[in-house]
Amino acid sequence: MAGDEEKCELRRTPKGTRLRVGGMLPGRSGLRLRHLGLRPGTLITVLGRTSGGGFLIGVGSGRIVLDRRAATGLTLFPVSA
């Protein structure tokens, strides 16, 4: 179960790591992330840190930049091999 898994933080995750989205930001930001293809269960790839403390992630063939607040609002879990 997701609740038993160890959560991952983007800032501590090496580049190239694949993660699974567990929980989302509430409100309009969560809706915006859904528009961009992110929802619980989506697999993402950590691609790097950006200027201003944000993160570059890959979602399918799309590339999304999340600022620090958007990134901390995501609950992420490791993808088991």
Add this chain to the structure above:
Amino acid sequence: MSTGADRPAASGPGEDHDPSATCAAAHEPVVVGAGVGARATSGAVPSCHADGDGPPAPPGAPVLALVGAPNSGKSTLFNALTGRHRTVGNWPGTTVEVGRSAWAVDGQVCELLDLPGAYGLDAHSPDEEFTRDLLRDDPPALTVVVVGAAQLAQSLYLLAELRERRQRVLVALTMLDIAARRGVEVDAQALAAQVGVPVIALDPRRGQGRVELAQAVARTLAQPVPQARCEQVPEDSFEAAEERMAWVDAACRAAAPAADTQPTTTVTDRVDRWLTAPLVGPVVFLAVMWAVFQLTTTVAAPLQDLVGAFLSGPVTSAAAAGVGAVGLADSWVEMLVVDGLISGVGMLLTFAPLVAIMFALLALLEDSGYMARAAVVTDRLMRAIGLPGQAFLPMIVGFGCNVPAVSATRILPDARHRLAAAMLVPFTSCSARLTVYVLLAATFFPGHAGTAVFAMYLASIAIIVLVGLVFRATLLRAVGDEPAILLLPPYQRPTLRLTLSITWLRLKGFLATAGGIIVVTVTLVWLLQAIPIQGGAGFGHVDPEDSLFAGLARVIAPVFTPLGFGDWHTVGALVVGFVAKEAVLTSWAQTYAAGDPTAGQSPDQLQAHIATAFESTSGGATTAAVIAFMVFLLIYTPCVATLAAQAREIGRRWTAFSVAVNLVLAWSLALVIFQIGRVLG
């Protein structure tokens, strides 16, 4: 079915409102709809920004709408289908206004609309709200959803929502080549089978697939309206979003089964890692912008000389001969044509190569996708002044022309953010101001003109930050801060056709200004110069020092004496520059040419007069006076076209407030610069 005849016009310009009054709830973004969908250049005021609506469709023609996620290629497709020249750019939010043109489909003329991008029908900003309202309240006869294959998951949500109603929809699938470079092959037929509407693969950047799309549109229009994809939509917005996402996931799996198992990083991911990185990203951005200005000034110099020689030689001789041939030699007509129009407008035209080169370089950067990376890099800067990172995109547009930049603030969801951004845009140094900087930089900083001009752009950013910090502490104090989420557009190899098209579109705007409002301004300045107020000479034969223009400029000149540039030629040029910043240049050329005809014939001759004026009014602190003048020119007021755009977006009161702030700030900063410079000597 909606037709061109019954469609109401988009909301018009001229509304005077108070955006601040609409955003009482600090954390709930509020949308004001001023002018959304109106044309940026509407109204009587000419602008140096040209955009390309096409011929109208006849009344009763079926309306077709191009919709899709931001940056999916709608405007590029619109241009490819209609032969128009709407502004396009490889970043989200390029289109904030509806474009319309007639488009012949299988012998039937339709009205094609190009709508602002939207990921879905939950509007976050005024441009998205406009698209939502049109699609929900007044659905077109057929909606063409432009879906970027490289961003399939991000592009299909809107389709999921549209398919919840009975309406004719088809998909134009773009960016297949970019998706393939990312290791994702998208199967158009499998996608069509899954989403239940026709899918046409095309490449609008290279003009491929237009015929197939037109045929598909004709077929779809001839068929009955299809059923909705579901009978009932969940009332809870998150439940509805989940259902749509599941539908989108199924479509993605069917069309691109390899997308989720693709290699984790690509070459462009490694490039992006550096271009958006905390330290390297800003350094690369500054280096790129410096290279743009260095290249612009270096390459343009010999071309400017060529144009100047052509205007002062064959054109002036031909005009004088022509006027002489009709018996008007030495008359006021010859003076108006040679000393007025050719000196003034001609001087401006010598800068056309410079402006064209800068437009081309910026078009290359925009088309490649780099500018969206620049927005990521500047996110922290924007947040420091209380604005979201995407506020940098209107600022980038402002470096070309302030008019569309003011309209581009509509991509911001919050009304207060839009108000602040619309008042900050005039501090972005537009291409018209560039012409004056280049002339002054070549005069006073020869050998370092590119760096001097680049420094003015840094000064422009510094002033935006300075004023932005004040706004943050006042205007934006109660405004909430939503997390920033930005979809990076894929890199594209810029095509020569598109780069030339964008450059020509913008150069055309520059030339239209030179041929329109600048001709009127030049004629007015010439008239004021021809009227004597002392010395006893007749109309048209007055010594420039004795003219009405000089008299009026001398009345205002004392205001600028403490700033180091109280010469009447310079002060007169600044006043004329209220109309358009290019007019500073034309006014200088005219007023000096009246006393010395060679001053209107080439930038070199004009430079000598300007140098003498600054030396005499600055008391020896010439460099300080020149820097003070350049900073004053940067800040004091935008052109009238920008003021009209501001009035439409934020209302007349805020526009008047903005002008007052700009004037006070410009005068104060110029005073400080000159006085400190003079003391440091």
